[in-house]
Amino acid sequence: MPDVVGDSPASPPGVDAVVARVRAVVRPKIRAMHAYPVAKATGLIKLDAMENPYGLSGEARAEMAAAVANARINRYPDGSGDEVKAALREAQGLGNDVGLVLGNGSDEILQLLTMLVAKPGATVLAPEPSFVLYRMQADVYDLRFVGVPLRADLTLDTDAMLAAIARTRPALVWLAVPNNPTGTLFPAADVERIVAAAPGLVAVDEAYHAFAEATLLPRVLAFPNLVVVRTLSKVGMAGVRLGYAAAHPAWIAEIDKIRPPYNVNVLTQAVVPVLLRHGELLAEQAAAIRRERARMAKELAVLPGATVFPSAANFLLVRVPDANAWFTTLREAGILVKNVHGWHPLLDNCLRITIGTPAENNAVLEALARPA
Numbered sequence: 610m611p612d613v614v615g616d617s618p619a620s621p622p623g624v625d626a627v628v629a630r631v632r633a634v635v636r637p638k639i640r641a642m643h644a645y646p647v648a649k650a651t652g653l654i655k656l657d658a659m660e661n662p663y664g665l666s667g668e669a670r671a672e673m674a675a676a677v678a679n680a681r682i683n684r685y686p687d688g689s690g691d692e693v694k695a696a697l698r699e700a701q702g703l704g705n706d707v708g709l710v711l712g713n714g715s716d717e718i719l720q721l722l723t724m725l726v727a728k729p730g731a732t733v734l735a736p737e738p739s740f741v742l743y744r745m746q747a748d749v750y751d752l753r754f755v756g757v758p759l760r761a762d763l764t765l766d767t768d769a770m771l772a773a774i775a776r777t778r779p780a781l782v783w784l785a786v787p788n789n790p791t792g793t794l795f796p797a798a799d800v801e802r803i804v805a806a807a808p809g810l811v812a813v814d815e816a817y818h819a820f821a822e823a824t825l826l827p828r829v830l831a832f833p834n835l836v837v838v839r840t841l842s843k844v845g846m847a848g849v850r851l852g853y854a855a856a857h858p859a860w861i862a863e864i865d866k867i868r869p870p871y872n873v874n875v876l877t878q879a880v881v882p883v884l885l886r887h888g889e890l891l892a893e894q895a896a897a898i899r900r901e902r903a904r905m906a907k908e909l910a911v912l913p914g915a916t917v918f919p920s921a922a923n924f925l926l927v928r929v930p931d932a933n934a935w936f937t938t939l940r941e942a943g944i945l946v947k948n949v950h951g952w953h954p955l956l957d958n959c960l961r962i963t964i965g966t967p968a969e970n971n972a973v974l975e976a977l978a979r980p981a
């Protein structure tokens with residue numbers, strides 16, 4: 610064993626000494642936070658994270674394997690991800706007048722947009738309940754977060770949103786369309802009223818657009834303050850980690866200044882253009898998920914005491930008599946869903962169930978049909 614260089618102490622510091630340093634350095638708001646919970650799902654039917662349950666075709670897998678084999682992992686990735694952007698433009702029919710920035714998942718885009726507007730006293734505003742990272746990121750950057758409750762039926766309270774915007778003058782407004790965890794599709798006219806009224810940036814997060822068949826992307830340049838956020842995660846590529854933002858190039862230029870220079874790795878950049886060439890397959894899978902969503906909504910609604918909220922996403926929010934008991938029943942049947950009871954008063958006794966394959970969905974229905 611080589612000698613340790615320097616004046617290292619004879620024994621490592623005790624936990625109290627380390628905790629004292631943590632307390633001295635890390636802000637109380639961050640110390641009070643919890644890491645984003647990711648449940649282990651080994652061996653379970655995984656219906657907790659809105660993934661696409663279908664795999665790729667043999668042809669797509671072979672093309673992906675070739676792309677990975679040829680990837681130059683000894684080199685840093687293309688910092689601007691030009692090939693991926695070209696493939697996205699082609700897939701979405703986007704012209705060069707719309708600016709694009711890529712992220713390591715749209716989680717990173719969310720972080721970058723929060724970072725972009727972060728200055729002392731700035732406000733971030735979103736309807737609630739919505740995607741929990743909007744509030745978490747605001748906390749990380751020490752911004753004021755204003756949550757505007759949805760109505761009791763989980764639809765957007767547009768008047769309350771407009772009043773809160775007038776009162777708090779937010780630097781950033783988040784609108785998940787469709788919304789997570791409710792599945793609600795906020796009406797396009799209301800979204801546009803909010804964009805028009807907001808003094809700062811409005812981020813319309815279209816993570817679930819493929820299941821809603823509604824989008825503001827073609828209108829992104831119609832407003833001076835709109836950014837549309839997208840992800841490939843929900844359409845079959847959650848493991849690849851690619852998100853993006855589309856906006857006027859003036860916004861993209863600012864985001865690019867704060868983006869880590871090589872944030873999208875070589876393997877992701879190699880694989881995404883290949884997978885996007887199989888867009889027809891991904892679209893068929895999204896259509897199958899929409900059909901299953903309609904079937905599941907009907908079947909779950911007849912369970913005693915269950916209320917299914919209308920969803921335009923690849924999951925259903927269901928209010929049940931006892932969310933903890935129903936969650937346990939499903940878990941014992943080998944099925945993992947998300948128990949969102951306790952997240953927000955409007956989610957009392959609610960489970961969020963991702964739409965799986967027909968066989969997976971049948972397993973849910975069978976487990977819930979059994980007497981407790």
Ligand SMILES: Cc1ncc(COP(=O)(O)O)c(C=O)c1O
Nearest residue numbers: 714715716740785789816840842
């Ligand atoms: C509304 C919304 N936005 C963004 C994300 C993040 O997706 P990803 O980081 O996989 O792109 C999610 C994930 O669940 C989401 O629900």
